[in-house]
Amino acid sequence: MAVCSTCGYCSTGCNFTITTSPSGEIKVAPNPDYPVNKGTSCPKGFLHLEPLKANDRATKPLLRNAKGELEQVSWDAALDAFVTNFKMIQKKYGKESVAFLGTGQLPTEELALLGCLGKFGMGLVHGDGNTRQCMATAAKAYKLSFGFDAPPFTYHDYETSDVLIFIGANPVIAHPVMWNRIKKNQQNPQLILIDPRKTETAAKVSRHFPIAPDSLLTLLYGLAHVLIANGWLDEPYIQNTTKGFDAFRQHVAPFTPESVSNKTGLGVQDIFDLAEIIHNGKRVSFWWTMGVNQNFQAVACAQAIINLALMTGNIGRPGTGPNSITGQANAMGSRIFSNTTSIIGGYDFLNRDHRRKVADILGIDAGLIPDRNSMAYDEILKSVQKGDIKGLWIVCTNPFHSWINRSWFEKTMKGLEYLVVQDMYHDTDTAKHADLVLAAAACGEKEGTFINSERRIGVIRKVMDPPGDALSDFEIFKRISQAWGCGDMFSEWSSPAAVFEILKRVSKGQPCDISGIKDFDMIERCGGIQWPCPEGLNDFAQERRLFEDGRYFHDDGKARFCFTDVEQAPERTDEAYPFVLLTGRGTVVQWHTQTRTDKVDTLRKMHPADVYVEISSADAERLGIGQGQWAVVRSRRGEVRARALVGGKVKPGNVFMPMHYFETNELTFPFFDPMSREPSYKYAAVSIRPE
Numbered sequence: 001m002a003v004c005s006t007c008g009y010c011s012t013g014c015n016f017t018i019t020t021s022p023s024g025e026i027k028v029a030p031n032p033d034y035p036v037n038k039g040t041s042c043p044k045g046f047l048h049l050e051p052l053k054a055n056d057r058a059t060k061p062l063l064r065n066a067k068g069e070l071e072q073v074s075w076d077a078a079l080d081a082f083v084t085n086f087k088m089i090q091k092k093y094g095k096e097s098v099a100f101l102g103t104g105q106l107p108t109e110e111l112a113l114l115g116c117l118g119k120f121g122m123g124l125v126h127g128d129g130n131t132r133q134c135m136a137t138a139a140k141a142y143k144l145s146f147g148f149d150a151p152p153f154t155y156h157d158y159e160t161s162d163v164l165i166f167i168g169a170n171p172v173i174a175h176p177v178m179w180n181r182i183k184k185n186q187q188n189p190q191l192i193l194i195d196p197r198k199t200e201t202a203a204k205v206s207r208h209f210p211i212a213p214d215s216l217l218t219l220l221y222g223l224a225h226v227l228i229a230n231g232w233l234d235e236p237y238i239q240n241t242t243k244g245f246d247a248f249r250q251h252v253a254p255f256t257p258e259s260v261s262n263k264t265g266l267g268v269q270d271i272f273d274l275a276e277i278i279h280n281g282k283r284v285s286f287w288w289t290m291g292v293n294q295n296f297q298a299v300a301c302a303q304a305i306i307n308l309a310l311m312t313g314n315i316g317r318p319g320t321g322p323n324s325i326t327g328q329a330n331a332m333g334s335r336i337f338s339n340t341t342s343i344i345g346g347y348d349f350l351n352r353d354h355r356r357k358v359a360d361i362l363g364i365d366a367g368l369i370p371d372r373n374s375m376a377y378d379e380i381l382k383s384v385q386k387g388d389i390k391g392l393w394i395v396c397t398n399p400f401h402s403w404i405n406r407s408w409f410e411k412t413m414k415g416l417e418y419l420v421v422q423d424m425y426h427d428t429d430t431a432k433h434a435d436l437v438l439a440a441a442a443c444g445e446k447e448g449t450f451i452n453s454e455r456r457i458g459v460i461r462k463v464m465d466p467p468g469d470a471l472s473d474f475e476i477f478k479r480i481s482q483a484w485g486c487g488d489m490f491s492e493w494s495s496p497a498a499v500f501e502i503l504k505r506v507s508k509g510q511p512c513d514i515s516g517i518k519d520f521d522m523i524e525r526c527g528g529i530q531w532p533c534p535e536g537l538n539d540f541a542q543e544r545r546l547f548e549d550g551r552y553f554h555d556d557g558k559a560r561f562c563f564t565d566v567e568q569a570p571e572r573t574d575e576a577y578p579f580v581l582l583t584g585r586g587t588v589v590q591w592h593t594q595t596r597t598d599k600v601d602t603l604r605k606m607h608p609a610d611v612y613v614e615i616s617s618a619d620a621e622r623l624g625i626g627q628g629q630w631a632v633v634r635s636r637r638g639e640v641r642a643r644a645l646v647g648g649k650v651k652p653g654n655v656f657m658p659m660h661y662f663e664t665n666e667l668t669f670p671f672f673d674p675m676s677r678e679p680s681y682k683y684a685a686v687s688i689r690p691e
Helices: 075-093 108-121 136-146 176-183 216-229 235-241 245-252 257-264 268-280 298-311 331-337 352-362 377-386 406-413 473-484 496-507 520-525 617-623
Strands: 002-006 015-020 026-030 062-064 070-072 098-102 127-129 163-167 190-194 207-209 284-288 321-324 391-395 418-423 436-439 448-451 456-460 579-584 612-616 630-635 639-647 654-658 684-690
Touching (some): 002 456, 075 098, 075 391, 075 418, 075 436, 098 108, 108 127, 108 331, 108 496, 136 298, 190 268, 216 245, 235 298, 245 298, 284 298, 331 448, 331 496, 352 496, 448 496, 456 520, 612 617, 612 630, 617 639, 617 684
Parallel strands (some): 098 127, 098 391, 163 190, 418 436, 579 654
Antiparallel strands (some): 002 015, 448 456, 579 684, 612 654, 630 639
């Protein structure tokens, strides 16, 4: 038997042919006909079903007993504990005393059910997802600039651009399949990287601009200044399709090449050269990921990138666009359909008409839909710290490892009266602290859809049963709804396929309209389908980009030039902490907190077991730190040991540690972008010394 299914790791959305023999042997091969990966894969993708075989899978629910130990219980006992404890907390402290934290790793249909169950069924006003840690910035910037969270590009733009500018992105290891698409480009393109660190991508591009870590927004405004000063603009596009350019022109007037050079560490000629490259390109595309999204002025930086595309007319045409490369497999599904940052389908919690419309579609009382937005992830945690939230439900994420300034997180979680963790493993850093663990199935053991970076909906298929009594997250949510007493509200939500039909109705008429998609089989036949796909659409071309007609999603159809003042980094270096700590992806073979990839021997052997810190040769020599020697890295929040990796990847004054290691977030500085509330993982002041 053979099925085609989409990988559940990153946002690329690769598709694989999975063959099961009569004896149960499973073989995985990249699908050569799928328009995303075209028969290629990264190592994680080839082995994406291997973590399902780990011996520490959660096979039954676990409940903490009177001795403080987690012991296996039946699903009836687990659901009773879930409902009894959370309802008791709500009765004692109010409805808002329980919250949930979700993910970008679940299928869209499960995310939709979780959000509607939590918000409408259980009365939880506050719920957010771990996509807040990676994609909140891009979503906010797109909403403000375009009127909707709408990445405009398609992967074919990688192959048709004549200038590709990567900003805070390292696709060679973070998105290698996308990099393969870039290598197919026949336009002899210029590849440009803007990044403080000499990454693996820096070694492959035409030109690398190694800016100071706190200077990105200054550089972007400086580029706009040079483009304007030289008249290198698409005046008709600005006039016909945008608003706010005159104010933006005034805003960037002080950002002369000389002042920008002083801030960024780049030469004046470098700044002029980069602006001229943008001007001379016929099809210029801008690509960013966490180096922008996790910046301390993250949304402002993303908006500045969008502004460069708008002012030069590099949008809506093949090979162009301000293009955010998403992080998780279904961050896009989470952003639109999870009921966290908006009502399901991209509607506004604050809009009475929107609440009524969604309620009518779902057949529920509009009064059940909150009339205000949820607190963001960091605000939920601060509410836990203050004692206002006493119960927390964490689904398919591992924040005891991944959250910024994680020691604070661990201390804060001790203030909870009840913690429920729903995961495929019983021993994650987070599950170890739970009062109740709900044993969940994984991708490969259930069905649904993911939405990738280019808005392409892909199908995941079940190829094996989950171990023991583990259940799909969908089934867990359904059972919780029954136990909570709101099961009738979700009677139509009988399966992922049935929920997809509901999502079609909810999305109809929205920018993310998917009402023209018949079913999962149609998605497979088309090689995935990009939204929007409204009812009546006859063109199911595999590559479709947004804004080809110059019309945006604001009421007047025009895009906005958005901008703000440049601020100082929230934590400064000084004599005691003279280095800037950079963080990011360290290897192509590991994924986020290594919760799954560390279960695979082949992948584990392909990266260093010990946490390491990159330091420049000059700094290492001055401090007496040798190659491979243990060093002590200290911030104002904690201290860790790491092996020194001495070389030229970081400039003097900077150090780098990969995000995959548990130790790294002992050091990170807890600052959150004021508009997106995304954590700023990319800048912290530290010291380093030999052990």
